[in-house]
Amino acid sequence: MPTPAPTGPLVTRGTLTADLRTLGVRPGETLLLHSSLSSLGWVCGGAVAAVQGLLDVLGPEGTLTVPTHTASNSDPAEWSRPPVPEAWWPEIRASMPAYEPALTPTSGMGVIPETVRRWPGALRSAHPQTSFAAVGPLAAEITDGHALDCALGECSPLARLEARHARVLLLGATFASCTSFHLAEYRIPSPRAETGRAVLTPEGRRWETVTDVDLDIAGFEELGADFSRDGQVVRGRVGAADALLFPLADAVAYAEDWLGRRRA
Template identity: 40%
Template sequence: MDARDLLARSGGPVTRSRMSRDLAQLGLGDGDIVMLHTRMSALGYVAGGARSVIDALRDVVGSRGTLMVSCGWNDAPPYDFTTWPRSWQDALREEHPAYDPDLSEADHANGRLPEALRRMPGAVRSRHPDVSFAALGPAAAALTADHPWDDPHEPGSPPARLVERGGRVLLLGAPLDTMTLLHHAEALADAPGKRFVTYEQPIEVDGRRVWRRFRDIDSEHGAFDYAAVVGEGQDPFEAIVLDMLAAGIGRSGRVGAAESHLFETAQVIDFALAWIEGRLRREDHRP
């Protein structure tokens, strides 16, 4: 979509001050700790791009507020490289760079904003190569420190600490199925058939590049088989968030041209746990 189309859709340039007003109207406020999921194109023509979005968010949360994003690692080796021919595996193990929180690019699938935020002066990124988070603001170090190597969505993870600190989640024009916090709910959920993955990635330990094996819920294909409890072709995270909104949880409004949603993390986790455990347990006991 070219600039003229974006301008037409958003009724003119989406400026920093316009976004600040829209975000405040949505309910974001001074001192908030908020995790962001953003689709830039949904906002319309943003004057200044991702930097202006970050500046607008910082205007609203103020000097006491903190922004957090899900980064991941764009150039991480694929989980299944251990099935490659031995010579290919050996070549990868010999020369693949270690994950570097300061240099490794955020997953491009997460959009432009995570990469822009993690490069900002003062931003802090967690140490986990596959599911890293970055944060900017006074709570950044506390949110990202000592990210657990194994089970990185469980207690002690950046999303768990976000909940503990009374944080919020903002879907800024992003699809409903992008709410990463729901992986934390999956990790906590006591429901049948939970699926896990193990994989290897290179990290730096005491100045040396080493390959480490990691364990996590299967966030790529789904921590659970939701096929029997969601509509055909529907993403389970989208189904959970739609039901959440229908139950009156979260606030909705427009930021620029984008339909956006703001949630309290504690409410998200409570609702998602009840949804996952209730539906999957019922399905497990169905005759």
């Protein structure tokens, strides 16, 4: 069978830059990106060109931040897609490689975040499951001090981004991917749960269990639809992708009220 021809549209670094500017991304701003490369169309240069286009728009004074989560570094008892035999659990806990910011690849976040993680000058936060990577002058401020018992709360990069008046760009991604909503879960009464993961300590690799907010994306799509209707959300297209751009602080405040009422 012949390889099917690409369906397009043809997207380049230059067209991405132009589309992002038209959407309203500004030079010098701080941006949290959630993305789907495949949604953009046929990108000449792939994820590298996509990141170059984003950095071109932000310029040398802007900072690009992406989630570089590693959900696979977790207790196998919690795995469901797919599950693994219970008989394997002890060996997985004993053998899972410890999280190392410079080494551990991103999982489940897409190819653009992994490309940003490996970008020259990129910095990555220390949380073994919900890290973020950033490129730009605020990268250290955003990624430093990510507490190991605070996945997406006040001691995470999300709170630093909020304080820096960052905006969120959903690029071919849905509100189910909007990590900013999770910051609101820390500001309302939320259940807590234990989670396990492999970490690297001065004494070497070990398996640890910590207690943190039990994060839950249930309702995020409905929440996002309501926020899109009521909030300051800019809608547009970048390549073939639907794009949404909005202030992170607005999303967190709206989610705090919305989730607070529905989860009470």
